[in-house]
Amino acid sequence: MHAIGLIEVNGFVAAVEALDAMLKTANVEFATWEKKLGGRLVTIIIKGNVSAVEEAILNGKNKADKITRTVAYAVIPNPHPETIKMVNISAEKLFKVDGGEISEF
Template identity: 45%
Template sequence: MKAIALLEVQAMVAAITGLDAMVKAADVRLIHVEKRLGGRMVTIVVEGEVSAVKAALEAGAAAAAEVGNVKVCEVIARPHPDVMRFLTTG
């Protein structure tokens, strides 16, 4: 079952640290990064199997929290095709 995980942090260093931990912790791949949010917010989206994205999000949030401010974490199992289209179109 496919899922996506969203990690929203404040500051690019926290985003990079979180993403590094996510892709090292589980079999997930980066599908979207949103850097145009106000207040230095960055949102990272990865996809994979439900268990993998949960493990990745847990690792990424913990790593990002060590160097910055984690705002929101969320896992969406079986995202609707419109959600995926939203994420993959500019």
């Protein structure tokens, strides 16, 4: 079963640290990111199987909490197609700049 994981932290540096920890922790992929309030709130979204996403999110939260505070985090197993659509819209904006491809879950 596939899942998405989201972690929202205060600040870009904490977000990068969290992402790095998540990717090194488990077999997950970076899906996209969003920033709000001028970058003060950054949300990182990852994808993978449920257990890998759960482990990665917890390690990312622990890493981010050493720098700032984690605002929120969630793991969504078997996300609804409309949820995936929302994530893909975000990813399309990100990867259009990069020229990368978007892969479905």
